[in-house]
Amino acid sequence: MSDLDAQFAFLNEADRLKSVLRATTLCDGSRRENSGEHSWHLALYALVLEGQAGPGVDINRVIKMLLLHDLVEIDVGDVPIHSANGQAHASAETQAAEQRAANRIFGLLPEGQATTFRALWDEFEAAETPDALFAKSLDRVQPVMANLQSGGGTWVTYDVTYDQLEARVGVKIAKGAPGVWEWVKGKARVWFG
């Protein structure tokens, strides 16, 4: 098997992320967003909001992380942040399933690339480095913006309060992109009334 055989097997498999539906809708509320287009939007968020990143953030690494961050959902599906009263997202079961998915999906690539991509995904998941913290913040901001645009979205679906939003989402946005959370908080407070 040539490198290109392996790389196109991976790229064809990645196509399936376009069929993984998230709880969040598009900004116009017309349908649920899929994880492929979400990943594009997030990478664009990184490009546009680079100036909000903390010191030491390499925006090119952040963009790469965001392009890869949801691929495991091809096997596991999207676990909405506000589902199961905010508990399902970080469950040990979900995390173990995501590890298996990462082994399988990144494992389609030629060995060196598989290792590099897997390390980037592990770094994102661990949420400790400046790059990962900024990437995670953006991943939390984008659905907030969609909910604000679409008239509440998953906040209505899951009966979310402002305090829950602050605890589940705001704290994490503030960690990697404090200026963004300051701005978004103002909009969210108006919506929650």
Next chain:
Amino acid sequence: MSDLDAQFAFLNEADRLKSVLRATTLCDGSRRENSGEHSWHLALYALVLEGQAGPGVDINRVIKMLLLHDLVEIDVGDVPIHSANGQAHASAETQAAEQRAANRIFGLLPEGQATTFRALWDEFEAAETPDALFAKSLDRVQPVMANLQSGGGTWVTYDVTYDQLEARVGVKIAKGAPGVWEWVKGKARVWFG
């Protein structure tokens, strides 16, 4: 208006790209692809196929170009490459409409960023620099792969011959990513028989 006001106005507007449908379907043929998820897939192509780029290509710039390259379709829609017997895509009318769209959409951003992003898009459109040529090649490869996976796709819709594929698509792929076209050509030849 603060920078963040302008940046989020742009990011919210960009969401509409997820509702622009392309002629190409997903690899499983289940539905037409939208230009948002297409842009994600292309950026992933760049990340994976970096080793196929010619000398002097900066993959980070290529990825940025690909994240931005289709935004004008929010106003203009996607013009399929094989439509109107391969003539519609590069028409003066389409190009003028895309210029107006670029003015409006990039114009939503703070001034410095608007200029930078617009320059990247102009560079992509001009298809002269190594970065733009590689980006354009990927933009031509991805639908070929989708057609191969889905059983013919737009080749069937538009009654495309292998010679037309080579002339409209292959030549451009070969210009920026000759090794990729060599590989893909082999697969396409089998399909066209």
